Amino acid sequence: MKLTRRATLLMAMGTAAAAVLPFRASAAAEDAIATFTGGATVGAGGLTLTAPEIAENGNTVPISVDAPGAVSIAIFAVGNPTPDVAIFNFGALSGSQSASTRIRLAGTQDVVAVAKMADGSFVKASQEVKVTIGGCGG
Amino acid sequence: MAENVTPRVRVPRSAAAGETITIKTLISHPMESGQRKDSDGNPIPRSIINRFTCEFNGETVIDVQLEPAISTNPYFEFESLVPEAGTFVFTWYDDDGSVYTESKDIAIA
């Protein structure tokens, strides 16, 4: 990914800002999550989100989700300009309701996973991923 | 249109009937997010893989909706039940209308 110097700088500034402010999902993130849940109440438990505490590069961040009994799991990067990341829909032959992938994070932020369970209920898990700032360059 | 798009999958050659196996997939693709600008400051249009599916003998294993926040060269790892011998079919759908597929047979050991 070729980032312009300016974009990199903006990203770094974004990171700094994210670090100062206490976490609050952006309106865009809240909307994206609500679109997935249909506005239903979201509980906790039964969903494991695995992400690095510190990502060496925000361009390629490995993450995993696991929610036994889920129908689907959506992932959101609440600090990205567009918070949606992916939705995993599990079919009849899924061996487990788990998946791993690699995602892009535009700076330090919370990654949120929301699972839709077989009974129609929703659960949520989130983890902060600190995206590093390089020392070199302007 | 994205160039040199090549799908890759890793599936065991055989499994016990009813066993759960791990599958890995990787497709070479730039996943152009639509949020970047070229050196002249013009936006580079979005061009991503937007959906990935895995089926076994016609039944869905997983069906993934991808957004631009999925990294270049999209990678997935997931698990599948193997009730019988058969064929996995993997399909990637590109924004530009291209569809890439790969299939792998699995035997019952």
Next chain:
Amino acid sequence: MKKALLKSAICAAALGGFAHAAAADESASLVINGELEIVTEAPAPAHLDGALRTVYSGWVFRSDETQVMQMDDFDNPGMIFVESGMADWNTAEGTEGKSCADCHGDAEESMREVRAVYPKWNDEAEEVRTLQMQINACRTEQMGAEALKTDAGSMLNMEAYISSVGRGTIVNVAVDGPAQAAWEQGRDLYYTRTGQLDLSCANCHEQNYGNMIRADHLSQGQINGFPTYRLKNAKLNGVQGRFKGCVRDTMAETYSPGSPEFVALELYVASRGNGLSVEGPSVRN
């Protein structure tokens, strides 16, 4: 300023710069695909004259997540480019209608020991050649094909393929004999400060490896893992392109990939890793 204060300050600075160079993670071990053992730590070669006691692959400085990506070829996105290189190896090109395979056969056998000894003196041409220069010599002189651009696309794919079949062999670049003059030129460049930031390779990668520069964990700058897939730009990166990036970040006028200066520097830096395994294509941040 009091003289005593100055002395203690110099002492503190020296501590910050040298004694503090934290040890790399000596417990990490790299085994690829569960079978291919990679030497990521070795006694420093004698020609470093004690500048380093131990040499470490850049792999040991990376985070757990990045390390894991290199431990399985399916998880290593660099292998995408190896596949392209492999296809090119078997493709006839140029006026002679020959492929690499026509002369060299199966690269897994014929190329296994190659990456470990490059850059290398070429008697006939009377020059030190990087692996990329040798690939182009083959193309232009044997195949009648066009030279590939240094450190770009197809060239990096081929270099990655040739590196991949040499993984696990021990880097053993010759520093004496006819290569010695270029090696010395490379050594001088390594220790020469450049740019408005006035930094040499050694400032970061010899005096401060193991330390953080902002959130970057400084490595020894070893190149046994090149070409390397960087998470930063999600593609293969060549050694000399990487050199260029580093020199640029000292706010200097860089040399160009393929220049005699960078060829000499590649020889010298490669020789600093004598004793480590060939590792390319590696995964780095």
Next chain:
Amino acid sequence: MKRIIQLAAGIALSAGAAAAEVAPGDVVFGEYGEVVESLTGVAGDPEAGRAVMNKGSGNCVACHQVTELEEVYPFHGEVGPSLDYVGERWTEADLRGIVVNAKNVFPDTMMPAFYKVDGFNRLGDGFTGKAKEGPATPLLTAQQIEDVIAYLMTLQ
């Protein structure tokens, strides 16, 4: 970099008003590399100096740890010493000397000179990798250096 150039241009334009400003070549160093005189005659602004510590400006935290800045500019380097209590350990003149040209104080230091325009090897045009046409622009302006010194003096 662009911003630094603009700032420098601004200073050049207002050269008349900033007559008191000391040019990089005219800085007077003491026996141990210290610089007693303010570069501008205008008191430094510690708040502005605090901002200079970050990447995109002085980038001090790339190498130096400052506890007070951990929240606002996370991830600090370990290459140089911590700057906590630096205002107790050094005088203002010492700090000014180190920021202007640390090599006058520590000959082998890795720290760049932030107010120096000559004597470089292969001087580049910012971070472009291309040669710089014409004279160098100092990494920080005279006032930015005064601001940083004012900030560092608050670290007590």
